[in-house]
Amino acid sequence: MIYRFGIEPNGPAIIISDVVLEKMFRYQQLRDSDLEAGGQLFARFEGQDTYILDATPPKPTDKRGRHSFRPNKWLQKLEIRAKRLCAQHFVGDWHTHPELIPSKSPIDRESIHACFRESRHQLKAFLMVIVGTEAFPNGIAVYLADNDNIKLLKQW
Numbered sequence: 001m002i003y004r005f006g007i008e009p010n011g012p013a014i015i016i017s018d019v020v021l022e023k024m025f026r027y028q029q030l031r032d033s034d035l036e037a038g039g040q041l042f043a044r045f046e047g048q049d050t051y052i053l054d055a056t057p058p059k060p061t062d063k064r065g066r067h068s069f070r071p072n073k074w075l076q077k078l079e080i081r082a083k084r085l086c087a088q089h090f091v092g093d094w095h096t097h098p099e100l101i102p103s104k105s106p107i108d109r110e111s112i113h114a115c116f117r118e119s120r121h122q123l124k125a126f127l128m129v130i131v132g133t134e135a136f137p138n139g140i141a142v143y144l145a146d147n148d149n150i151k152l153l154k155q156w
């Protein structure tokens with residue numbers, strides 16, 4: 001099963017399979033003690049579409065709080081290099097929120113723009129996926145961001 005996310009029904013789409021969704025949804029913060037989790041998103045490009053091939057899990061050295069997630073940047077860079085050898089391209093990040101319907105925080109907004117600016121890449125935009133505590137599809141927010149704008153994608 002695959003799901004398409006985009007700005008408009010027939011425009012470019014971000015395609016996420018249920019296998020990849022499960023890799024993120026298994027970290028839903030369903031209990032009061034569950035900490036934020038997150039990782040990186042890797043994809044291949046086909047025509048105008050972006051197929052997400054992997055959502056990597058949190059690492060033991062990430063700094064995880066109930067309302068914060070700070071990944072180990074050095075490990076992230078290594079992961080990006082290793083994935084590139086398997087033709088999987090870094091396209092953005094994902095993380096969880098302890099809220100039913102997830103939405104980006106002011107810090108998320110800052111970090112996605114910074115991530116876009118600081119990375120060496122040829123992408124026109126970066127993905128940010130946030131997983132809340134509701135079941136799919138209400139429990140996911142898929143954003144596309146560049147230096148200035150951030151857009152919430154719809155599932156078509």
Ligand SMILES: [Zn+2]
Pocket residue numbers: 095096097104105108130
């Ligand atoms: Zn967040």
